[in-house]
Amino acid sequence: MSGTTTRLWRLTRKELRETLRDRRTMLTLVVMPLLVYPLLSMALNRFLLSTSAAVGQGYLVGVATEAESTVLQSILNDERSQPPSEIADASDGAVADFQVAVTEPITVAEALISNQLDIGAVVSVATSGRRQIEVIAYAGDDASLSARRVLIERLQWLKLRESIELVSRLEPEFPFFEVQSTLIGEEAEESLLASVLPLVLVLMTITGAVYPAIDLTAGERERGTMEALMASPVPRGAVLVAKYIAVVFVAMLTAVVNLVAMTVTLSLTGLWSLLVGTDGSVGVLSMIQVLGILVLFSGFFSAVLLSLTSFAKSFKEAQAYLIPVMLLSLGPAMLSLMPGMTLSGPMAVTPLINIVLLAQGILSGDELDVAGAMLAIVSTIAYASAALALAAKLFGSDAVTRSGEASIGSLLQRPRYGTPVPTATEAGLLVALLLPVSFVVSNGLTQWVSAEQQTPQITLQLIANAIGLVLAFGFVPFALTWFSRHQWTATFRLRRAKWSFFAGASIVALGGWAFAHELVVIADQLGLATLREDQLERTRAVLEKWKQVSPILLLATLAFTPAVIEELCFRGFLFSAFRSRLSPVQTVVITSLLFGAFHVFVGSTLLIERFLPTTLLGLILGFVAWRSGSVWPGMWLHFLHNALLELVARYHESFEFLAEGYETSGHLPWSWLASAGCCVVIGLVVIRITTQAKDVPIDQSA
Amino acid sequence: MLAIEHLTKRFLLEASPKRDKASENGDGQTVLAVDDLSFEVAPRQVYGLLGPNGAGKTTTLRMILGLLAPDSGSARVGDVETAVDSVAAKSKLGFVSANDGVYPWLTVREMLLYFADLYAVPPGVANDQLSHLAEVMEIETLLDRRAGSLSTGQRQRVTLVRGLIHDPPVMLLDEPTLGLDVVGVQTVFRYIDHLRSAGKAVVVCTHRLDEAQRLCDRFGLLHRGRLQHEGTMTELQTQTGREHLVDMFVDLLDGASKGTSTAASSAELSASGSSTGELAADGLAEASS
Numbered sequence: 001m002s003g004t005t006t007r008l009w010r011l012t013r014k015e016l017r018e019t020l021r022d023r024r025t026m027l028t029l030v031v032m033p034l035l036v037y038p039l040l041s042m043a044l045n046r047f048l049l050s051t052s053a054a055v056g057q058g059y060l061v062g063v064a065t066e067a068e069s070t071v072l073q074s075i076l077n078d079e080r081s082q083p084p085s086e087i088a089d090a091s092d093g094a095v096a097d098f099q100v101a102v103t104e105p106i107t108v109a110e111a112l113i114s115n116q117l118d119i120g121a122v123v124s125v126a127t128s129g130r131r132q133i134e135v136i137a138y139a140g141d142d143a144s145l146s147a148r149r150v151l152i153e154r155l156q157w158l159k160l161r162e163s164i165e166l167v168s169r170l171e172p173e174f175p176f177f178e179v180q181s182t183l184i185g186e187e188a189e190e191s192l193l194a195s196v197l198p199l200v201l202v203l204m205t206i207t208g209a210v211y212p213a214i215d216l217t218a219g220e221r222e223r224g225t226m227e228a229l230m231a232s233p234v235p236r237g238a239v240l241v242a243k244y245i246a247v248v249f250v251a252m253l254t255a256v257v258n259l260v261a262m263t264v265t266l267s268l269t270g271l272w273s274l275l276v277g278t279d280g281s282v283g284v285l286s287m288i289q290v291l292g293i294l295v296l297f298s299g300f301f302s303a304v305l306l307s308l309t310s311f312a313k314s315f316k317e318a319q320a321y322l323i324p325v326m327l328l329s330l331g332p333a334m335l336s337l338m339p340g341m342t343l344s345g346p347m348a349v350t351p352l353i354n355i356v357l358l359a360q361g362i363l364s365g366d367e368l369d370v371a372g373a374m375l376a377i378v379s380t381i382a383y384a385s386a387a388l389a390l391a392a393k394l395f396g397s398d399a400v401t402r403s404g405e406a407s408i409g410s411l412l413q414r415p416r417y418g419t420p421v422p423t424a425t426e427a428g429l430l431v432a433l434l435l436p437v438s439f440v441v442s443n444g445l446t447q448w449v450s451a452e453q454q455t456p457q458i459t460l461q462l463i464a465n466a467i468g469l470v471l472a473f474g475f476v477p478f479a480l481t482w483f484s485r486h487q488w489t490a491t492f493r494l495r496r497a498k499w500s501f502f503a504g505a506s507i508v509a510l511g512g513w514a515f516a517h518e519l520v521v522i523a524d525q526l527g528l529a530t531l532r533e534d535q536l537e538r539t540r541a542v543l544e545k546w547k548q549v550s551p552i553l554l555l556a557t558l559a560f561t562p563a564v565i566e567e568l569c570f571r572g573f574l575f576s577a578f579r580s581r582l583s584p585v586q587t588v589v590i591t592s593l594l595f596g597a598f599h600v601f602v603g604s605t606l607l608i609e610r611f612l613p614t615t616l617l618g619l620i621l622g623f624v625a626w627r628s629g630s631v632w633p634g635m636w637l638h639f640l641h642n643a644l645l646e647l648v649a650r651y652h653e654s655f656e657f658l659a660e661g662y663e664t665s666g667h668l669p670w671s672w673l674a675s676a677g678c679c680v681v682i683g684l685v686v687i688r689i690t691t692q693a694k695d696v697p698i699d700q701s702a
Numbered sequence: 703m704l705a706i707e708h709l710t711k712r713f714l715l716e717a718s719p720k721r722d723k724a725s726e727n728g729d730g731q732t733v734l735a736v737d738d739l740s741f742e743v744a745p746r747q748v749y750g751l752l753g754p755n756g757a758g759k760t761t762t763l764r765m766i767l768g769l770l771a772p773d774s775g776s777a778r779v780g781d782v783e784t785a786v787d788s789v790a791a792k793s794k795l796g797f798v799s800a801n802d803g804v805y806p807w808l809t810v811r812e813m814l815l816y817f818a819d820l821y822a823v824p825p826g827v828a829n830d831q832l833s834h835l836a837e838v839m840e841i842e843t844l845l846d847r848r849a850g851s852l853s854t855g856q857r858q859r860v861t862l863v864r865g866l867i868h869d870p871p872v873m874l875l876d877e878p879t880l881g882l883d884v885v886g887v888q889t890v891f892r893y894i895d896h897l898r899s900a901g902k903a904v905v906v907c908t909h910r911l912d913e914a915q916r917l918c919d920r921f922g923l924l925h926r927g928r929l930q931h932e933g934t935m936t937e938l939q940t941q942t943g944r945e946h947l948v949d950m951f952v953d954l955l956d957g958a959s960k961g962t963s964t965a966a967s968s969a970e971l972s973a974s975g976s977s978t979g980e981l982a983a984d985g986l987a988e989a990s991s
Contacts, residue, residue, distance in 0.1 A: 010816075014805075014816045018805055021807040022807050223803035225805060227797075228797065228817070230767075230769055231769065231795070231797040232817065233788075233792035233820070234820040234821075234822070
C-alpha cells in the first residue's frame with residue numbers, strides 16, 4: 001500500500017512542479033492579488049469617503065457675510081433644531097454637525113463650485129418681518145446633497161418646535177399625539193463577511209483551478225505528451241488523481257494568497273473594521289472554518305473543471321468549455337445570497353448552492369442544521385467523485401479513438417459492446433446519481449401523499465415508500481445496466497445458489513433481528529444516536545398504526561420490496577462493479593458502508609442511529625453474497641430479517657409474557673440474546689463451509 | 703517476441719448521414735484501416751513497416767499498444783495478448799513517435815524519472831538506467847536543463863531515451879526521423895543499432911524508404927491497410943523483380959490508382975496523388991496522431 005502511496009506522491013509532485021513552475025500559474029497566483037486588491041480598496045475607499053465620512057466630521061456650510069453667519073449659528077445652536085431623541089436613537093446617535101464659514105469676498109455659489117464648502121446658505125438677517133433661508137447645494141456631489149437634506153431637516157425641526165410652543169400657548173388643550181418607539185425581536189446580525197465571503201471564495205477557487213486544470217489535461221495533448229502517457233501501463237485513474245490533488249492544491253493556494261492579500265490591504269487602508277464589524281478581529285476558529293470550506297470548494301470545482309478539460313483537445317477548446325461553467329456557477333452562488341434560502345430540503349443536495357449556503361451558515365455563527373450540513377458535504381463529495389470518475393473515463397480517450405469520433409455527445413451514446421459487469425467508475429456514478437434521485441423521489445412522494453390526504457393513511461404511506469424505493473434504487477441501476485449493455489445475470493449476480501446457503505441465511509435471520517434491536521438500544525444509551533423523545537413518540541405512533549394494517553401489506557412494502565430492490569442494487573450492481581477492481585473483503589466493506597450511509601438519509605431527516613445496525617447487516621449480507629456468488633441467498637436473508645423485525649413490532653404484546661423486564665430497560669433478556677447469538681454463528685458457519693455450486697465460478701474476476 | 707496475427711480494424715466514415723444504420727449493416731460506410739495484417743518480429747530484429755501516409759501504420763501501432771481494440775485478430779507481446787491484458791503488454795512495450803513532446807517546465811531528469819514511475823520502475827533501478835542511457839544517447843549535459851529549452855535534436859534524443867527508460871523487450875518507433883536534420887537522423891540510426899545489439903525486437907514505421915533500406919532486417923510493405931509484400935530485402939527483390947524499395951512502391955501505387963503519376967524520382971512517397979476516397983479516409987485516421 002505504501003508503495004502505491006509514494007508513487008502517487010511522486011506522480012503528484014510532477015504535476016505540481018509542472019504547474020507551479022509555469023509563469024502563467026504564478027500570474028494568477030501572486031501578481032493578480034498584489035495588483036487587484038490595492039486597486040479595489042482604493043476604489044472602495046473613494047466610494048466610502050464620499051458617502052459616509054462626513055457623518056463623523058460634520059458638514060461645512062458657507063454664508064456670504066458675518067451677520068448671516070451669526071443668525072445661522074444661533075439657529076443651529078438652538079437645542080430645538082436637533083431631532084427628537086427618538087430619531088437620534090433610531091439612527092444610532094449619528095447626527096451630522098455643521099460648521100459655519102464666511103465666504104467673503106467671493107459668493108457662496110463660487111465657494112461651493114470650487115469645492116470649499118459642502119453646502120451654502122443665504123439667510124435674511126432682518127429680525128422682523130418674513131425671515132427666509134435659502135439652501136444652495138451642488139447637484140453633482142453626494143455629500144452636498146445629503147448636507148442639504150440634513151440642514152433642511154434641522155430647520156424644519158426648529159420650525160415644528162416653535163409651532164408647537166405657539167399652539168400650546170394659544171390652546172393648551174390641543175391634543176398632540178406623543179410618539180414613542182420600542183424594539184422587539186433580536187437584532188439582525190447582517191454580517192457582510194458571512195454573506196459575501198463564500199462568493200469571493202467561489203470566485204477565487206475557480207480562478208485558481210482553471211489554469212492548472214486546463215494545463216494538466218488539455219495541455220498534455222497540446223504538448224504532445226498524451227500519447228506517451230497513454231502508452232504507459234499506469235491506470236488513467238492514478239494519473240488523474242495526481243492531477244486532481246495538484247489542481248486542488250493550486251486552487252487552495254490561490255485562495256489563501258488572495259485572502260491574505262485582501263486582509264492585508266483592507267486592514268492597511270482601515271476598511272477591514274468597516275466590513276467585518278466593530279471589533280474587527282477574526283478568531284482562529286473562523287480561520288479554520290474558512291480553510292475547511294476552502295477544501296470543500298476547491299475539491300468540488302477542481303473535479304468539475306477536470307472532467308470538462310479532460311475532454312478538450314486544446315487549450316482553446318478547454319477555455320470554451322470552462323467559461324460558460326464559470327458564468328453558470330456564479331448564478332447559483334448569487335442565488336444563495338437571497339434571504340430566506342436555507343440549507344434544507346432540495347437546497348441541501350443542489351450542487352454549489354449547498355456548499356455556499358453551508359459556508360454562509362458556518363461564517364454567520366448561527367446554529368447549523370446538522371442534517372443539512374451533512375447532506376451538503378456528503379452530496380458534494382459524491383458529485384466530486386462522480387466528476388473525477390468521469391474525468392478518468394474521458395482523459396486521453398481521444399488519443400485512443402479517432403479524433404473526430406469523440407464529442408461531448410458521444411458520452412451519452414450507448415456503447416456498441418458492453419462489458420459483462422459494470423466498472424468501479426460506474427459504481428461511483430450510480431452512488432452520485434442515487435443520492436439526489438432518492439432524495440427527490442422520496443421527498444416528492446411524501447409531498448404528494450400529504451397533498452392527497454389531510455391525515456395521511458398508513459397504507460398510502462407504506463405504498464409510497466415502496467414505490468420510492470423501486471424508482472430510485474431499482475430504476476437507476478437497471479437503467480445504467482441497460483444503457484451500458486452489461487450482462488444482466490453477471491451485473492445483478494442472478495446465479496443459482498446451493499440450498500444450504502438459503503438454510504444458513506434463514507438461521508442467521510432467526511437471530512439477527514435481536515442484535516439489530518440491541519444495537520439501537522445501546523446506541524441510545526451511549527448517547528450516540530439521536531433518539532429524542534419526540535422521535536420515540538413518533539415511532540410508537542407508527543407502531544400503533546402498523547397494527548391496523550394487514551400483515552401482508554406490511555411484509556410486501558417493508559420486507560419484500562426492500563429485500564429485492566436493495567439487494568439487487570447493493571449486493572448486485574454495486575457488488576459486481578466494485579469486485580471488478582477490489583478484493584472480496586474491500587468489496588463487502590465498501591458496499592455495506594454505502595448500504596448504511598443510504599439508510600441514514602431518509603427524507604429530509606438524519607437517522608444516524610440506523611447507520612451502525614444497517615452497516616452490520618450489510619456486512620453479513622455482503623459476506624453471504626460473496627460466499628454464495630449469488631444475490632438470492634442474501635435477498636432471502638434480508639427479507640426474513642425485515643419480516644421478523646416487523647412482525648415482532650406488530651405483535652410484540654403477544655410476546656410480552658416471554659420477556660419480563662423488557663419494557664423497563666429496553667434490553668432483551670440474556671437468554672434471548674444467547675440463543676440469537678447461537679443462531680447467527682451457526683448460520684454463518686454453514687455459509688462459510690458451503691462451497692459454491694460446480695457450474696458457478698468461485699468469483700468471476702478473481 | 704512480437705507476433706501480429708490477422709489484425710483488422712474498420713473505422714466508421716464520419717461524413718455518412720446514415721452512420722448508425724450503416725455500421726449495423728456493415729456495408730460500404732466503413733473504411734478498412736488495417737486489413738488482415740500478420741507478421742512477426744524476433745529479438746535482435748528490426749522490422750520496417752513501410753507505407754505512404756495513411757497506409758495504416760499508426761493504426762497498427764496503436765492496436766499493438768492496446769490503445770485501440772482490433773475488430774479481429776490479435777497482437778501478442780511475448781505471451782501477453784495486448785487486447786486482453788493491456789497493462790502487462792504496455793509495460794513490455796516502448797513507444798516513441800515523431801510527434802512526442804516534452805513537459806517544458808520539468809528538467810530532463812525529472813521528466814524521464816516521471817516516465818519511469820509511470821512504468822513502475824523502482825527509483826533505484828530508474829536512476830541506473832537513466833545514467834546508462836544518458837551516456838549512450840549523449841544527453842548527460844542536458845539532464846538538469848528545462849525540457850522546454852532544448853533544441854529539436856536534443857528533444858528527439860531525450861524522447862528516444864524516454865521510450866527505453868523501462869528497458870522494454872519490444873520497441874515501437876513511429877516515424878522516428880521526421881523533421882530531423884542529418885545529425886539527428888544519424889543519432890536515430892545509432893539508437894536503432896543500440897536497440898538491435900541490446901536484443902530488442904524493433905518495429906520502425908516510416909515512409910522514408912531510403913532510410914528503411916539501410917536500417918531494417920525485414921520489411922513489410924503496407925498499402926491501403928494490406929501487407930502487399932513481406933520479407934528480407936533479397937526475398938522482396940525476388941517477389942517483385944525490382945531492386946529498390948522505391949520502385950516496388952511505385953508499382954504498388956500505379957496498380958492501385960491507374961493513370962496517376964507518382965514522383966518516382968523522390969524517395970519519399972505520398973498518397974496525395976491518389977484519387978481514391980479510401981486512402982483519403984485512411985489519412986483521417988492517421989491525422990489524429
